[in-house]
Amino acid sequence: MFTRILRKVPCASASRTTCSMLVMALSLTTLPQAASAAGDYPYDATADTVFDIIRDSDPSTFLCLAYEGRTIRQMWDKRLDDESDLEVFHFTAHFSDMPAIDIILNPEFETPEAARREAQKYTRRLGQVPLVFRHGIRQFGIHAGDRGFHAGTGKVFVYAQMAERRIAENHLEESLLHEGVHATLDAEYRLAPEWIAAQQSDGRFLTRYAARRPDREDLAETALFAYSLLRHPGRIPPADSAVIARTTPARIAVIERILQRPLDIPPPTPPPEGCE
Numbered sequence: 024m025f026t027r028i029l030r031k032v033p034c035a036s037a038s039r040t041t042c043s044m045l046v047m048a049l050s051l052t053t054l055p056q057a058a059s060a061a062g063d064y065p066y067d068a069t070a071d072t073v074f075d076i077i078r079d080s081d082p083s084t085f086l087c088l089a090y091e092g093r094t095i096r097q098m099w100d101k102r103l104d105d106e107s108d109l110e111v112f113h114f115t116a117h118f119s120d121m122p123a124i125d126i127i128l129n130p131e132f133e134t135p136e137a138a139r140r141e142a143q144k145y146t147r148r149l150g151q152v153p154l155v156f157r158h159g160i161r162q163f164g165i166h167a168g169d170r171g172f173h174a175g176t177g178k179v180f181v182y183a184q185m186a187e188r189r190i191a192e193n194h195l196e197e198s199l200l201h202e203g204v205h206a207t208l209d210a211e212y213r214l215a216p217e218w219i220a221a222q223q224s225d226g227r228f229l230t231r232y233a234a235r236r237p238d239r240e241d242l243a244e245t246a247l248f249a250y251s252l253l254r255h256p257g258r259i260p261p262a263d264s265a266v267i268a269r270t271t272p273a274r275i276a277v278i279e280r281i282l283q284r285p286l287d288i289p290p291p292t293p294p295p296e297g298c299e
């Protein structure tokens with residue numbers, strides 16, 4: 024399995040640096056323990072698991088959504104595999120525990136009212152994502168259509184039809200946590216020596232998705248399960264909790280240190296008049 028994955032590393036589509044880091048991370052994490060567990064991933068991807076780790080009844084720090092008008096912003100769109108300048112619908116989402124997040128919506132939503140209705144699917148749920156995984160989000164872009172969510176430092180992009188499916192599965196909050204990790208923690212931790220050493224020590228991956236992209240997805244994939252085990256142990260069935268604890272003990276310890284680290288976050292942005 025790991026040999027096959029190594030052959031599938033998309034070096035042609037990655038920069039030389041990215042590719043060599045990917046191969047290095049794979050080779051670091053595929054030494055003896057992993058080889059004996061070849062092909063043995065407990066889960067396919069966190070997005071496909073049924074665990075309800077953030078519950079509807081969990082508190083949210085979301086306060087209100089203010090419409091800021093139309094403005095030109097660049098939005099990366101997976102449907103086009105390109106970034107373009109769009110006259111987006113711009114809102115600011117206000118929270119009681121962090122600065123406001125810019126919410127921008129593709130003009131395809133047509134009216135401010137429709138754009139607000141769409142934005143409201145995410146805002147309370149964003150406020151349910153633990154601050155440690157969310158405070159780096161500066162801009163949250165919303166497209167129509169049905170593509171996988173994606174994120175980079177400070178930015179998250181989602182697609183309305185995919186979000187509808189996640190809501191039907193009661194899983195949108197967990198997806199937002201995953202993307203929040205990309206926006207907030209990836210830059211500091213995904214290639215940090217501490218994380219790479221933990222991957223090497225554990226020698227296995229929790230999900231096939233993390234194993235396929237250990238440099239890009241393992242932190243976000245593992246963080247959700249580790250957070251649940253550490254802070255809401257009753258929300259994953261005992262048998263699965265045991266599997267997760269056995270598969271990634273070193274990485275769970277790193278997540279615990281991240282959870283305990285004091286956060287240095289600017290104060291919340293005061294909501295403007297008419298924020299609702």
Ligand SMILES: [Zn+2]
Nearest residue numbers: 201205240243
């Ligand atoms: Zn991801």
